[in-house]
Amino acid sequence: MDLYYETQGEGKPVVLIHSPGVDSREWTFVVPHLAAAHKVVTYDGRGTGRSPAPQRPTNLLDDLRSLLDELGLASASLVGHSMGGQLAAEFALAHPERVDKLALIAPSLSGFAYSKTFTDWMNQVNSYAPDVRRMVDFSLSGPLYRTIMQSPHRDLMQTLHSEYMNRVFTEWKSFEVVWPTPPAIERLERIEADTLFVRGTVEWDDMDRVAEEYRRIPSIRFEVVDGADHMLTITHGERLADLLVRFLDG
Incomplete structure (x- = not known):
């Protein structure tokens, strides 16, 4: 196992899967x-x-399966944010016996057709490559970061995003991610774990359509954090933790 990890606390295991860009x-x-x-x-x-x-x-x-094996965890609850949420859902489909509960924080979804507005924004970010500073500045000016970039956590977000982008252009030798087929959007109703879907109100319109797709999970409930954007994990950490604790222990 070559990935860096940390563990804190005692009790039923919970694995937190971060978003891309941080x-x-x-x-x-x-x-x-x-x-x-x-x-x-x-x-x-x-x-x-x-x-x-x-x-x-x-x-x-x-990678996620290797992490669970390294820690000797037969199963755990998964909490995934953004593409980390996509990964958590895919893992729950591939290895249902290893997922106790599933919490999806503003998740992406494999196979989902994102809007032209969103894809144009992503293409514009990528058009500035390899100028990391321009990429970071334009990315963080996007509508899904409006709350965090006006918060006391602005500098933290700037640092995380900059460090990520710098590594991409100085160390990465491959940019390809292997996902299972067919994509999760075609199989969501097969997810067996109790599921929580959390999102903020400051998001792309696409998130509404993503949420509608996830409604096909048999046991799912939804929570909305008012005023939070895509990075509610940072700006609304205590509120999110409260929702997660009540879900995991309920």
């Missing part, structure tokens, strides 16, 4: 509350934080 430090304000009653695992995905950069196509499900 690393496991995005859970800084969530972990202390969860660790009061749970064994909380955070890790840096491949190519982020203190984990090695990808040298070949990355299989994120294999």
